[in-house]
Structure formats: C-alpha cells, structure tokens
Amino acid sequence: MFYQPKTVEEALELKARLGTAARFLAGGTDLVVMMKKGRLTLEDVVDLSRLSELSGTRDEGETLYVGALCPHRTLESWPIQVLASAARQVGGPQIRNRGTVGGNVGTASPAGDVSVALLALDASVELISLRGTRMLPLREFFLGVGKTAIAVDELIAGFRFRRPSRSAFYKNGKRNSVAISVVCAGVSLDTDGYPAIALGSVASTPLRLLKTEAFLRERGLDPETALEAGRLASEEVRPITDHRASAEYRRAVAGVAVTRLLTQLMPGGAHVAHV
Amino acid sequence: MSPMSSSLPPRGSQANDDERLPLAFALNGEAVDTRVHPLDTLLEVLREKLRLTGTKGACHEGECGSCTVLVDGVPMNSCLILAPQVHGAEIVTVEGLADGETLSAVQKAFIDCGAVQCGYCTPGLLIAAKSFLETCPNPTPEEVRQGMEGNICRCTGYMKVIDAVVEAAKAMPNPKGGRHDRA
Numbered sequence: 001m002f003y004q005p006k007t008v009e010e011a012l013e014l015k016a017r018l019g020t021a022a023r024f025l026a027g028g029t030d031l032v033v034m035m036k037k038g039r040l041t042l043e044d045v046v047d048l049s050r051l052s053e054l055s056g057t058r059d060e061g062e063t064l065y066v067g068a069l070c071p072h073r074t075l076e077s078w079p080i081q082v083l084a085s086a087a088r089q090v091g092g093p094q095i096r097n098r099g100t101v102g103g104n105v106g107t108a109s110p111a112g113d114v115s116v117a118l119l120a121l122d123a124s125v126e127l128i129s130l131r132g133t134r135m136l137p138l139r140e141f142f143l144g145v146g147k148t149a150i151a152v153d154e155l156i157a158g159f160r161f162r163r164p165s166r167s168a169f170y171k172n173g174k175r176n177s178v179a180i181s182v183v184c185a186g187v188s189l190d191t192d193g194y195p196a197i198a199l200g201s202v203a204s205t206p207l208r209l210l211k212t213e214a215f216l217r218e219r220g221l222d223p224e225t226a227l228e229a230g231r232l233a234s235e236e237v238r239p240i241t242d243h244r245a246s247a248e249y250r251r252a253v254a255g256v257a258v259t260r261l262l263t264q265l266m267p268g269g270a271h272v273a274h275v
Numbered sequence: 276m277s278p279m280s281s282s283l284p285p286r287g288s289q290a291n292d293d294e295r296l297p298l299a300f301a302l303n304g305e306a307v308d309t310r311v312h313p314l315d316t317l318l319e320v321l322r323e324k325l326r327l328t329g330t331k332g333a334c335h336e337g338e339c340g341s342c343t344v345l346v347d348g349v350p351m352n353s354c355l356i357l358a359p360q361v362h363g364a365e366i367v368t369v370e371g372l373a374d375g376e377t378l379s380a381v382q383k384a385f386i387d388c389g390a391v392q393c394g395y396c397t398p399g400l401l402i403a404a405k406s407f408l409e410t411c412p413n414p415t416p417e418e419v420r421q422g423m424e425g426n427i428c429r430c431t432g433y434m435k436v437i438d439a440v441v442e443a444a445k446a447m448p449n450p451k452g453g454r455h456d457r458a
Contacts, residue, residue, distance in 0.1 A: 002314070
C-alpha cells in the first residue's frame with residue numbers, strides 16, 4: 001500500500017501499526033533505487049513528502065536545528081562550512097533537490113557525506129514516535145552498514161548541534177562530480193577551539209576520531225600537532241579495500257585530509273600551504 | 276491520511292485499472308487525471324502510461340540525469356520519484372519547452388551549436404539547462420560545467436553542450452531588460 005500521511009502523528013501511527021513491513025519514503029534517492037533494482041521488496045510505503053513541518057531549519061541561538069526532510073540543496077548556501085560543503089558535493093543538482101538530510105543519515109551509508117558533516121558537528125538526532133521524543137548523539141546512531149539505532153516505530157525528525165566557531169569538509173572521489181566518496185572528512189572547532197573530527201568511507205559507519213580528538217584536546221592545535229593528528233587519524237580509521245580504493249590508500253588519504261582540514265581551520269590557516 | 280491510501284490493492288494482487296491509485300497533476304500546463312500502480316516511478320508513468328517518450332531512462336539510479344524533469348520548477352530525476360508523490364504538482368518535460376512551433380532559446384542554441392550527437396541525453400540536458408539558466412542567467416563555461424554536473428553525455432559531446440548553454444543565455448531576455456553582456 002502507498003500511504004501519504006498529512007501530519008507527523010498520522011505517519012507515526014501508520015509506522016507503529018505496520019511495523020517492519022513498511023518503510024518511510026522521503027526523497028527516494030536510495031529507497032526507490034533499491035526497490036526498482038529488486039534489492040528491496042516493500043509491503044508498504046509511507047510517503048513523507050507532505051510533512052512540510054519536518055523540512056525546515058531553525059536558528060536556535062547557540063544551537064541550530066535541521067529538519068529531517070530538509071533537502072541537501074537548502075544546506076548548500078548555509079554559513080556552516082562543513083555542512084554546506086558536504087551538501088554541495090552530494091550527487092548532482094537533481095539529487096540535491098530531492099534527497100534529504102534525514103534520508104542521508106537514515107540510509108547509514110559509511111560514505112554519506114552529510115552524515116559525516118553532522119557527525120563532525122557532534123550533532124544529535126531527534127527520534128520521534130507515539131511513545132515520545134528522544135535525542136541521541138549521532139555517533140551512537142550508526143551501528144553498521146545500513147544499520148542504525150532507530151526503533152521500528154521511530155521517525156528521524158531532525159538534527160541539532162551547537163554552532164561551531166569554524167568548520168570545513170574534504171571529499172576525495174573518483175571524479176569531481178556525482179561521485180561516491182573514497183574518503184570524506186569533516187572537522188569543526190567549538191568556541192573553545194576543541195575539534196570534532198569525522199570521516200566517511202573508512203569504516204563500516206561514518207566514524208568519529210575520538211582518539212585523535214583527545215590528542216588535540218591535550219596538546220592544542222598548531223602546525224606540528226596537526227601533522228601528528230593526521231598520523232593518528234591514519235591509525236585510528238578502519239578502512240577496507242574495495243573496488244573504489246585500497247585500505248592503504250584510504251589510510252593515507254584520511255591522514256592527509258585531517259591534517260589539511262586542521263591546518264585550514266587554524267587561525268590564519270587559510271594561508272598555510274597544502275600538506 | 277490522504278484519500279489516496281484507501282481502496283488500494285494489496286501488493287501482489289492482480290491490480291486492474293479500478294484498483295489503481297488515482298493521480299492528478301499538471302503536465303506541461305495541462306491537467307492529467309489518471310490511475311497508477313503505487314510503486315510506478317514518475318518516469319514510467321510519463322513514458323509508458325502517458326506516452327510522452329521525450330524523457331529518457333538510462334541508469335535508473337540518479338547518476339545520469341537523462342530522466343530530468345521539472346517538479347514545481349525544480350529539476351529532479353523522474354526515475355527516483357514514485358508517481359503518487361507528485362500528486363498535485365506541476366511537471367514540465369522536454370515536450371513542454373517549446374511554445375507551439377517556436378523552440379525555446381535553449382533548444383535553438385543546442386541545434387545551432389551542434390550540441391546533439393546520439394540525442395539520448397538531450398532531453399535531460401535541455402531541462403537541466405533551462406533550470407540552470409534561471410538560477411545563473413549569465414554563466415561562464417566553468418559555471419555551466421558545475422551547474423550541469425548531474426547530466427552525463429556518453430557521446431562525450433560536452434564542449435558543444437557548454438557552448439550551447441552559454442549561447443542560450445545570450446539569446447535569453449535579461450531579467451533586468453536588454454541582453455546580457457558579460458565582459
């Protein structure tokens with residue numbers, strides 16, 4: 001059956017009733033492909049395209065909120081660099097007009113660019129159901145390829161994060177456009193200058209580099225520690241070899257990406273030569 | 276819940292026309308009132324049900340752009356949209372670009388610049404170009420490359436496509452009046 005609820009409450013009632021046989025459909029840029037290529041058989045589709053209440057973004061002062069149904073296109077012009085840059089590099093314009101932030105996270109691809117950006121902002125995901133609302137740190141949300149901590153009756157409502165002082169994103173793909181990341185990386189600095197670092201396509205989930213972050217917390221950020229952080233990042237990632245790149249290449253790129261982003265974010269860092 | 280969700284056949288049943296999902300939308304300015312299977316894509320409905328075969332399908336995963344249509348003025352891959360999702364929307368396909376016998380500026384420029392080889396990607400490129408020029412009315416070749424990155428031409432005839440989009444921009448009326456003149 002094809003359901004098209006007009007309110008969030010109707011959507012939640014439907015999902016609670018239909019259970020695992022039903023999937024929420026947002027932009028469809030992953031789900032429709034899986035259905036049409038025969039990789040997924042669906043009994044029921046709950047189309048979220050009428051729930052405009054979930055598509056907006058909010059400036060909450062110290063925090064920002066992005067609704068799950070916000071298309072990537074909206075974020076492209078945001079002043080939060082890590083998110084805007086990641087959004088600009090998802091698919092082509094047609095995909096960015098259609099695909100949503102909630103879908104990017106819910107799909108739980110290890111290579112999800114916007115997922116990595118949100119992780120680098122230390123975002124929390126807002127999960128809603130008829131039972132109530134819970135905020136879960138995004139780093140606890142991703143459990144494996146396509147696997148998340150969402151309950152069967154829950155819907156991703158949106159994402160909240162503290163406004164960073166600076167942030168940046170890096171993507172390495174096989175070509176400049178419409179490419180799945182071979183490695184992608186996001187870094188944000190909070191108002192105290194402490195970094196959050198996340199990488200994509202280097203593990204079974206988008207990955208926070210907590211050890212590398214701890215090193216920088218202790219030692220502070222300067223050209224030398226940025227270099228050392230890159231070395232630590234290469235060790236902390238857990239990449240595999242696949243048809244896009246070898247594990248060794250990914251480790252190397254992960255290190256370069258982290259050093260480069262940290263260097264870029266240092267005071268006056270824009271002028272520092274590329275590593 | 277929308278009335279669309281009532282009286283649907285369970286998946287797997289022999290759906291006859293009466294059981295299919297009602298779907299109404301504007302297509303190239305004309306009202307369409309039809310019935311579809313809930314899991315039909317917009318591309319399938321356009322080509323197979325409404326027989327508008329200008330819009331092409333190729334990769335069916337949002338990589339190539341050949342199925343691009345405008346949904347409420349925004350370019351999207353029609354292969355990734357379930358048809359019931361566009362209930363009430365305004366859809367424009369390549370068939371809707373010309374005004375009667377008069378081709379649009381983008382169509383004319385593609386012909387004048389020889390930007391068509393096998394032609395399979397052309398409908399998607401035309402829609403993408405029309406939309407791109409609305410957001411970037413006076414583009415550089417580099418801006419065309421970036422703005423149209425969602426469309427692939429496997430004849431690799433990109434140079435003439437870029438020429439055509441730049442030429443189309445010059446031929447289009449400037450929103451502020453007069454013609455574009457970029458130094």
